Amino acid sequence: MVPLSNSRRWTLAGVLATLWLALAAATQAAVLPEDRLDVLYHSFDGGGVTIDGPSILVRKDFASTVSVSANYYVDMISSASIDVEVSGASRYTEERTEYSVGVDYLRDRTLMSLSYTNSTENDFEADTYGISVSQEFFGAMTTLTMGFSQGDNVIKRRNDDNFERESRGRRYSVGISQVLTKNWMASIGIESVIDEGYLQNPYRFVRFINPANPAEYSLEEENYPDTRNSDALAIRSIYYLPYRAALRGEYRNYSDNWGVQGENFELRYIHPVGQSWVFEAKARLYDQTQADFYQDIFQFAGEKTLRARDKELSTYTTTSLGIGISYQIRSSYLSVFDKSTINLFWDFMQFDYDNFRDARESLNGDVPAGQESMYNFDANVIRFFISFWY
Amino acid sequence: MKRVIRPLLLLATAAVFNTGCSSIEPWVKPYERQRLSDPIMALEAHPASTKYINHVYEAREAARGAEGSGGGGCGCN
Numbered sequence: 001m002v003p004l005s006n007s008r009r010w011t012l013a014g015v016l017a018t019l020w021l022a023l024a025a026a027t028q029a030a031v032l033p034e035d036r037l038d039v040l041y042h043s044f045d046g047g048g049v050t051i052d053g054p055s056i057l058v059r060k061d062f063a064s065t066v067s068v069s070a071n072y073y074v075d076m077i078s079s080a081s082i083d084v085e086v087s088g089a090s091r092y093t094e095e096r097t098e099y100s101v102g103v104d105y106l107r108d109r110t111l112m113s114l115s116y117t118n119s120t121e122n123d124f125e126a127d128t129y130g131i132s133v134s135q136e137f138f139g140a141m142t143t144l145t146m147g148f149s150q151g152d153n154v155i156k157r158r159n160d161d162n163f164e165r166e167s168r169g170r171r172y173s174v175g176i177s178q179v180l181t182k183n184w185m186a187s188i189g190i191e192s193v194i195d196e197g198y199l200q201n202p203y204r205f206v207r208f209i210n211p212a213n214p215a216e217y218s219l220e221e222e223n224y225p226d227t228r229n230s231d232a233l234a235i236r237s238i239y240y241l242p243y244r245a246a247l248r249g250e251y252r253n254y255s256d257n258w259g260v261q262g263e264n265f266e267l268r269y270i271h272p273v274g275q276s277w278v279f280e281a282k283a284r285l286y287d288q289t290q291a292d293f294y295q296d297i298f299q300f301a302g303e304k305t306l307r308a309r310d311k312e313l314s315t316y317t318t319t320s321l322g323i324g325i326s327y328q329i330r331s332s333y334l335s336v337f338d339k340s341t342i343n344l345f346w347d348f349m350q351f352d353y354d355n356f357r358d359a360r361e362s363l364n365g366d367v368p369a370g371q372e373s374m375y376n377f378d379a380n381v382i383r384f385f386i387s388f389w390y
Numbered sequence: 391m392k393r394v395i396r397p398l399l400l401l402a403t404a405a406v407f408n409t410g411c412s413s414i415e416p417w418v419k420p421y422e423r424q425r426l427s428d429p430i431m432a433l434e435a436h437p438a439s440t441k442y443i444n445h446v447y448e449a450r451e452a453a454r455g456a457e458g459s460g461g462g463g464c465g466c467n
Contacts, residue, residue: 038438044446057438071438139416171455177433182422187433191455232455236433240425248433254453262453270430278430288452312452345439351450381446383439 030109030136030143032067035060037388046349046379048080053095055385064106071100082375083204083311086359087219092158096121109136115149123156123202132173141179148172157202167197186237193230200224206309207359208298209369217362217369220301222308224293230256246270254288260313262288280324282347287317296357297370311375314356322347322381339389347381 036059043052053074061067075098080091102115115130132147149171157163175189205219234252241247250266264286272278291313293306324345334340353375361372418426425431434440444457 033437036437038436040438040442042442055438055442057441071441073442139418140420141416141418173456175456179418179423179426182418183425185426185431185433189456191457193455230453230455232453232457234456238431238433240428240431244428244430246428246430252453252456254455256452260452262451264447264451264453272430286447286451286453291452312450318451343436343439345443347443349450381443383442385436385439387436 030106030111030134030140032061032064032104032106032111033059033069035067035390037390038385039387040383040385042384043382044379045381047082047351047377048084050078051075066106067104069100069102069104071098073098073100082358082360082377086207086363087203087205089203094122096124109140110134123158125154127152130171143177145175145177146173153197155198155202163202165198165202167195167199169193169195183240184237186235189234189236191232193228193232195228197226199226199228200308201310204308204310206295206298206307207369208301208303211300215362215365215368217297217359218301222310223306224308225258225306228256228258230254230260244272258313259292260288260290262286276328276330278324278326280322280326280345282320282322282324284320284322285317286320288315290315290355294355296355309356311353311356315354316356317352317354318349319352320347320349334388337388337390341387343383343385343387345383349379349381350376351379352376 036057038055038057040055040057041052042055044050045052053076055071055073057069057071059067059069075096076093077095078091078093084091096119098117098119100115100117102113104111104113106112111134113130113132113134115128117126117128117130119126119128128149128151130147130149132145134143134145136143151169151171153167153169155165155167171191171193173189173191175187177185177187179185200222204222206222207217207219210216210218232252232254234250236248236250238246238248246269248266248268248270250264252264254260254262264284266282266284268280268282270278270280291308293304294308294310294313295304296309296314298304298307322345324343326341326343329340329342331337331339356375357370357372358375359369359372361367362369429435447457448454
């Protein structure tokens with residue numbers, strides 16, 4: 001446990017408690033989330049990995065006081081990623097199923113929420129409980145939200161019945177959204193995450209120079225610290241342009257005690273056409289620095305006690321461009337619903353690694369180990385969904 | 391230093407909000423929020439879709455937190 005994060009957490013808790021006591025004015029009640037059904041197909045295709053499946057999210061309120069929600073989500077995975085190839089394994093398939101339920105209770109201007117999520121794979125089981133409180137004040141111009149969640153995970157390894165590890169993650173968050181003008185809104189959110197336990201991927205390895213043949217590499221297991229504390233701060237803002245369209249911006253800054261520092265920028269332009277169509281365009285940039293114990297290749301086995309070659313812990317940049325189209329179906333066709341839309345979003349993502357080499361090149365003997373070109377790959381992400389309001 | 395900063399921060403926060411509640415009026419009235427209530431002005435307009443794309447980012451990038459949703463395994467090997 002890193003004292004700095006705990007200290008920040010208690011400072012945060014103190015400020016929040018003070019804020020809570022200081023709130024005296026409120027002129028308008030909060031509202032529950034909309035009653036809505038979303039039926040979504042999702043797909044990620046890139047880097048030798050295909051993940052797709054459905055997601056169904058339904059929400060219904062009762063007596064305008066309680067709103068319940070449920071989500072069924074599936075990832076169907078087929079993977080022959082670079083990590084799988086380098087480890088010598090062959091393409092594998094598996095499925096992840098996730099069930100979530102939530103309840104929101106509205107009292108005056110306060111919204112209280114509870115949630116539970118279960119995620120199951122053949123080698124990973126996760127249970128997450130969450131609670132949050134949201135309060136409107138200052139003439140409903142300001143909304144303060146605080147949340148806490150805890151996730152307990154059991155990690156297994158395929159073809160190894162004796163392998164079972166556990167980890168626990170806790171998240172503390174606080175956010176404020178603010179109406180700034182009659183055309184402009186912004187929000188700021190802070191979240192601290194504390195993970196403990198087995199935090200590495202049981203299928204990934206580090207590589208080191210083969211002492212018998214320095215042009216080749218050998219593999220050994222990764223070894224991560226058993227705690228990870230991180231802080232993220234995000235600012236989001238949306239502005240109504242002089243004509244009917246909106247511009248949305250986002251910035252997030254991230255750091256953790258593994259030495260990873262990251263930030264992402266996103267800009268979206270939302271443009272409706274007539275009463276039925278909404279078009280959206282998006283650009284997003286993410287970059288991060290490596291973890292302190294990351295290294296693409298080690299000189300010999302056991303060179304470092306803490307070691308990783310997970311490409312998600314290297315230094316790299318992700319660039320995304322996306323477009324989206326929503327069409328509101330005429331109510332005469334689906335009169336049982338207040339409103340129905342059909343939506344398609346496509347994101348093109350490019351991953352460019354600065355210090356993660358394409359080790360497949362030296363597997364073939366084309367170049368010596370440690371001198372391969374840097375790895376990169378592209379991915380297409382599709383979201384196709386139908387939404388119904390009632 | 392932290393021992394000094396923390397109480398000051400709490401005090402300042404309380405002062406600002408107590409003062410704010412008594413002398414600053416909300417400057418955007420409910421009848422001036424027609425544009426803000428337009429569906430195109432939702433910071434996140436599609437909850438299932440947003441939850442999914444945040445999961446993609448979280449599985450492929452080391453950064454996590456302050457994004458709104460996520461969790462579970464990642465199918466990212």
